[in-house]
Amino acid sequence: MDNALPSAASAGAPAAPRRRASQDEAGRRRRAALAAARLYVCVDLSRDLPDLLAFADAAFRGGVDILQVRDKSAESRAEVEALRALRPVADAHGALLAANDRADVAVLAGVDVLHLGQGDLTTADARALVGSEVLVGRSTRTEEQMHEAASDPGIDYFCTGPVWATPTKPDRAPVGLDLPRAAARAEAEPAGAGEDPAASKPFFAIGGIDLARVPEVLAVGAQRIVVVRAVAEAADPEAAARALRDALTAEA
Structure with missing residues (x-):
């Protein structure tokens, strides 16, 4: 009788398929959550960690679907630590957690989403680092950029703006409502030959949006928004969200 133990190679052979299956499932779960998302909030690291976790818990209770840590002045270590601490809070609410700009931070913190600006990594380079299971978003400021993001197979969603002037983007002139209007019009166009009619990408209007301006955003066909101050600076983040x-x- 051959009592030899299986080799390390053969013993570990199923690991890669299992890992790929797990990654595929994570990607499907995240994309389903993105499809249903309506409210996306960005927060900086000006709070201490306990306050940040309390804020996140309140925001998720109020209905935030995606929370992004975005702080251009923060050290990468602080971002990783904050995102790792936020991970179980997001999981408890079934929400998505996002990193901004930094693919290395996204990988180390185990987030669901990496959001990129126009000057950040190319989609191909970002995917080489985060894999296929992490969602990737892109900011757009022009119709050309919007159409590029919408047609990029490696991009899962895009943002249009800033719609109105905002102190969080002081160097960016507002683009107004024409860009989200164009994105909504493109989203509503029938699919071309060979295209999947269910494959249209979610987009979010961003920039200077608050509760009073939501009707204007909805009126041009945008159904999803990104906000910062409207929730992050609210006295009651849960109620604001x-x-x-x-x-x-309200009209869904």
Whole structure:
């Protein structure tokens, strides 16, 4: 009788398929959550960690679907630590967690989403680092950029803006409502020959949006928004998030 133990290679052979299956499942789960998302909030690291976790818990209770840590002045170590601490909070609410700009931070922190600006990594380079299971978003400021993002197979969603002037992007002139209007029009166009009609990408209007401006955003066909101050600077983040979500879904 051959009592030899299986070799290390043969014993570990199933690991790669299992890992790929797990990654594929994570990607499907994240993309399903993105498809249903309406409210996306960005927060900086000006709070201490306990306050940040309390804020996130309140924002998720109010209906935030995606929370992004975006702080251009923060050291990468601080971003990784904050995102790792936020991971179980997001998981408890079934929400998505996002990193901004840095693919290395996204990988180390185990986030769901990497958001990129126009001057950040190319989609191919970002995918080489984060893999296929992490969602990738892209900021757009022109119709050309918007169409590029919409047609890029490696991009999962894009943002259009800033719609209105915002102190979080002081160097960016507002683009107005024409860009989200064009994105909504493109999203509503029938699919061409050979295209999947269900494959249209979610887009989010961003920049200077608050509760009073939600009706204007909805009127041009945008159904999803990104906000910063409207929730991050609210005295009651849970109530602020709930009011925004109610406004977004009132006519759904």
